[in-house]
């Protein structure tokens with residue numbers, strides 16, 4: 001009996017297939033061949049393991065090669081329309097950059113730059129001097145440093161200030177932010193020892209004091225970020241920690257996370273810790289994300305006293321965590337915006353401050369399909385949007401969106417249909433309705449939404 005492996009097509013046969021050639025038009029011959037070899041090998045392995053499907057091998061191999069070539073050709077990241085009403089959606093790339101990108105000097109970035117060269121002295125310069133200068137003015141800090149993200153910032157700070165020694169932190173602040181960031185794990189990776197103080201719901205300054213042995217190197221404050229504690233709770237304020245730290249000669253480090261800089265005046269933000277307030281209260285080092293409430297690109301900003309920051313700059317880890325010129329350029333543009341018009345002038349805060357009246361006006365061009373179509377309900381309705389990104393998870397604010405019900409598709413099926421579009425539209429299901437919040441839409445997204453609605457009319 002002939003081995004079923006004989007049904008696998010030879011490489012040259014797949015390479016001749018017109019549909020595959022078209023799908024792989026963007027690949028040089030050498031990579032096109034490598035792709036086909038790889039897919040055939042996978043099928044061979046699967047057949048040997050007895051796991052191949054019932055379909056004849058050759059068409060299945062060609063289809064798999066086409067799918068792989070299409071996946072390779074797809075740009076990344078792709079545009080997605082955010083209809084979730086979550087302004088800082090980590091899975092959708094956090095803060096939108098809006099017109100900040102247009103402010104980049106593409107000519108500079110496409111050629112050579114003075115990234116580490118000082119034209120005045122014609123000597124090697126520092127790559128973060130420009131951002132440092134702006135961050136000092138913006139936050140009132142003595143010194144500033146930028147790294148890959150807030151997790152890096154915390155890693156660098158802890159590794160520099162507390163390797164082999166103890167970091168005291170409240171049990172109520174041993175948080176997890178997203179699947180891969182857990183404060184105890186970062187602490188372990190940074191080489192210091194975690195010393196938990198207090199209890200999950202209540203920690204007092206006396207708990208820190210009682211646990212401060214000569215091994216204590218840092219008092220750490222972590223913004224609780226993505227959860228809210230209610231009831232019989234008590235956390236230590238930074239003021240008290242600063243007072244104790246000064247008495248013990250131990251620096252206070254704050255993982256602020258969301259990075260709210262003054263301005264952005266709204267009662268929704270009253271409970272959010274502001275970077276400059278912590279510095280003014282005497283916190284030695286504050287770390288925050290550059291792509292949450294700060295409204296920029298992914299980055300970790302460290303601000304604080306000159307002493308500890310100089311030590312961080314001298315740590316070999318800084319070299320491993322530093323930023324590239326493109327992201328530095330984006331942070332530069334965001335910082336200039338903060339300095340000229342305040343946080344409210346950033347694209348993220350424009351979305352936040354848009355009134356529901358303005359949203360209504362903007363969406364007037366939408367032709368909502370009526371009940372004579374397969375749409376049972378397609379209405380503009382008030383919704384609640386949230387900031388997301390580790391800011392108060394319970395604070396929502398008024399928004400406007402669409403509530404959708406279809407005669408042939410469940411809300412869940414609608415959600416999947418919209419998500420499967422060439423330009424995915426991401427919404428959420430609530431009480432058997434599919435909802436799209438327009439707050440997180442950009443003007444150019446409306447035509448896509450119209451097409452999606454029209455496509456399911458008949």
Ligand SMILES: *Cc1c(COP(=O)(O)O)cnc(C)c1O
Nearest residue numbers: 149150151223225257258289390
């Ligand atoms: C979001 C967050 C982080 C992680 O920030 P990244 O920039 O994603 O690394 C760390 N700490 C807190 C408190 C946060 O909210």
